[in-house]
Amino acid sequence: xxxxxxxxxxxxxxxxxxxxxxxxxxxxxxxxxxxxxxxxxxxxxxxxxxxxxxxxxxxxxxxxxxxxxxxxxxxxxxxxxxxxxxxxxxxxxxxxxxxxxxxxxxxxxxxxxxxxxxxxxxxxxxxxxxxxxxxxxxxxxxxxxxxxxxxxxxxxxxxxxxxxxxxxxxxxxxxxxxxxxxxxxxxxxxxxxxxxxxxxxxxxxxxxxxxxxxxxxxxxxxxxxxxxxxxxxxxxxxxxxxxxxxxxxxxxxxxxxxxxxxxxxxxxxxxxxxxxxxxxxxxxxxxxxxxxxxxxxxxxxxxxxxxxxxxxxxxxxxxxxxxxxxxxxxxxxxxxxxxxxxxxxxxxxxxxxxxxxxxxxxxxxxxxxxxxxxxxxxxxxxxxxxxxxxxxxxxxxxxxxxxxxxxxxxxxxxxxxxxxxxxxxxxxxxxxxxxxxxxxxxxxxxxxxxxxxxxxxxxxxxxxxxxxxxxxxxxxxxxxxxxxxxxx
Ligand code: BGP
Numbered sequence: 510x511x512x513x514x515x516x517x518x519x520x521x522x523x524x525x526x527x528x529x530x531x532x533x534x535x536x537x538x539x540x541x542x543x544x545x546x547x548x549x550x551x552x553x554x555x556x557x558x559x560x561x562x563x564x565x566x567x568x569x570x571x572x573x574x575x576x577x578x579x580x581x582x583x584x585x586x587x588x589x590x591x592x593x594x595x596x597x598x599x600x601x602x603x604x605x606x607x608x609x610x611x612x613x614x615x616x617x618x619x620x621x622x623x624x625x626x627x628x629x630x631x632x633x634x635x636x637x638x639x640x641x642x643x644x645x646x647x648x649x650x651x652x653x654x655x656x657x658x659x660x661x662x663x664x665x666x667x668x669x670x671x672x673x674x675x676x677x678x679x680x681x682x683x684x685x686x687x688x689x690x691x692x693x694x695x696x697x698x699x700x701x702x703x704x705x706x707x708x709x710x711x712x713x714x715x716x717x718x719x720x721x722x723x724x725x726x727x728x729x730x731x732x733x734x735x736x737x738x739x740x741x742x743x744x745x746x747x748x749x750x751x752x753x754x755x756x757x758x759x760x761x762x763x764x765x766x767x768x769x770x771x772x773x774x775x776x777x778x779x780x781x782x783x784x785x786x787x788x789x790x791x792x793x794x795x796x797x798x799x800x801x802x803x804x805x806x807x808x809x810x811x812x813x814x815x816x817x818x819x820x821x822x823x824x825x826x827x828x829x830x831x832x833x834x835x836x837x838x839x840x841x842x843x844x845x846x847x848x849x850x851x852x853x854x855x856x857x858x859x860x861x862x863x864x865x866x867x868x869x870x871x872x873x874x875x876x877x878x879x880x881x882x883x884x885x886x887x888x889x890x891x892x893x894x895x896x897x898x899x900x901x902x903x904x905x906x907x908x909x910x911x912x913x914x915x916x917x918x919x920x921x922x923x924x925x926x927x928x929x930x931x932x933x934x935x936x937x938x939x940x941x942x943x944x945x946x947x948x949x950x951x952x953x954x955x956x957x958x959x960x961x962x963x964x965x966x967x968x969x970x971x972x973x974x975x976x977x978x979x980x981x982x983x984x985x986x987x988x989x990x991x992x993x994x995x996x997x
Contacts (some may be wrong), residue, residue: 512930513994517638517938518960518989519598520591522896523690525574526947528604530581537563537610538650540704541574546953547646547701548847553654555713562654562706571970573948573955577947578964579974584628584784588946590962590976594634594986600894600940602645605671608651612649612667616943617674617993619914629682630908640892641683642755643672643739645690646950648704653659658704659728669742676746683749686743686936687894688736688831691757693783695725695732697846698826701950703728704919722808729869730810733789751826754790756783757893759850761882762835762875766854767938776838779851784886787828791887793821804956827937831895835859835875847990848951864914866959871898880929880936885991890935896922897942899949902979910963910979919985924996941985945976961985 526540532538543551543564554565566572580587589598605612607621612709632639641892648658656663692702700721701703705728706716736754743752760783765772771801781798788796795812803809836851838844845852849869862868876896883891898918904910930936943959946966955966966972 511927516944516990516992517598517640517940518596518891518935519638519640519938519940520596520940520944521600521640521940522945522947523538523604523647524578524604524607525577525645526950527577527580527945528591529575529577531572531575531580534607534623534624535610535618536604536726537606537612539647539901540653540700541646543650544700544953545570545572545574546949546951547698548951549953550715550717551706552681552840553702553706553716556712557713562708563860568666571785571968573953573966573968573970576970577948578631578946578966579867581624582933583974585631587976588631588635588637591745591944593987594944594961594982595945596637597942597989598640598938598940600633600640600642600667600687602647603645603675603852605644606647606649608672608674609649609667611651611862612664612671613651613655617945618757622674622678625679628862629679633682633813638685640685640687640894641679642690643675646698646701650704650835653700653704653706656707657706657724658700659731660724660774662703662731665735665738669738673742676742679849680747680750685827685892686739686752687755688739689732690753690755691831692729692736693760693786694757694783694846694848695729698848699725699728707746722806723810726808727784728974730812732817733786736817736825737820737823741819744823748898753827753831754787754825755830755831756831756924757812757850758783758832758879758883759834760836760846761849762832762872762879764835765852765855766837766839766842771840772838775840778843779838782931787883788833789820789888790825790826791857791889825889826946827890827892828887829892829894830879830883832876832879832893833896833940834869835872835878836870840853846974848949851961858933864900869899871918871921873925876922877929877932880926880934881932884932884934889939893926893939894936895940895942897959899943899959901956902958902963904963904977908977910977912979912981915961915979915981916984919988920957920996923988923993927993927996944985974981
């Protein structure tokens, strides 16, 4: 009744937050290159002649993602450090625009493919299993500026070309594939998740203005078809591979504020907005409750019978998810969201938050809750694809980084994950988010550090990029060595 012998103890990162080399070796810009923090407005300007948005980088502004932690050139050293802690798997993403710089080329960029050959081979040589996300907030920018992103069906054509190239090239090296990172985050981050920009802008200043629910649901449908295509081609090409969906589950660990029936039913409705993606990917059908939402809000997406058939026949093999925190729902409160999940009224029963300025509530039992919820609902294997804590930390006078808060966060969450295993949930593995410091997704900064390994780079772009092991490195190593036994 503990972690299974083959439990995958790993870490997770994303290309746009770690690689840097944003325009090297033929890589085209992707949507993350145009913005500092994906909650922000991308630096695009409207060209009145071409009637298209164009990249408009501001001189003097620091786009940390452009260099990130220079993993592109230093991955061998970093993988050695990760192997030193006994990491069994690393979830990476492939930057689509390294392979197809605009997304629309007929033939792939060989240098981009070669980079991932080397990266995958180095991981395997170090006995670290690669787990690959096909799209982690990295749609080529051209597909946003030319087509307005995933609301346009044209993207499915380019997606098909991209995933076939990837599966052909890397078959045999990767067992677990994840399609779209946190697809349900499309409501709060339509640009990051689905590259949505308004290609018919009214005021020509803000490319995100005017994105409506109809766009969001149309893009969601296309991405759900894209997931089904990945399952279909993935299984055809690599019968041994497993193709999974991915949700941000922080928004699902949302508790009613009171036992007032309005709060309880409101919570159910709020959670359905995220779980509907899981329902489509796992059951192969749109749930009935969406019909009413679409009708009332006049936002039903176009869905052809062929699409629905494809979705029906190609459901995912497992479900992966990120979990950082829980939230509270109160009728009429006006819920907000960010990369960590939903934000409602403060939960007085939780003992702590991550330190300011991020202040994410810490709720380890919420992890056990979502594992049980997904198991009850889908009966599929689950993969914790992200969980971790971002802290503002620098080496002390002795050059040490004593990150006790991180050790505590990991200990508490893994203790609850173990309970979920005992509850009967089939958990494939736990991938700690950001085992090495990387650029944060939401706010685009280095100051918010998740790593077991420190990287000397700062918000103003300065730093030597030198790596330094933190205290928590040894703690996670011990957890892996004892297969969680050290948790007690
Ligand atoms: C998830 C994203 C990651 C990641 C994480 C933490 O939503 O999939 O890319 O960064 O959130 O968020 P942040 O980096 O904003 O702290």
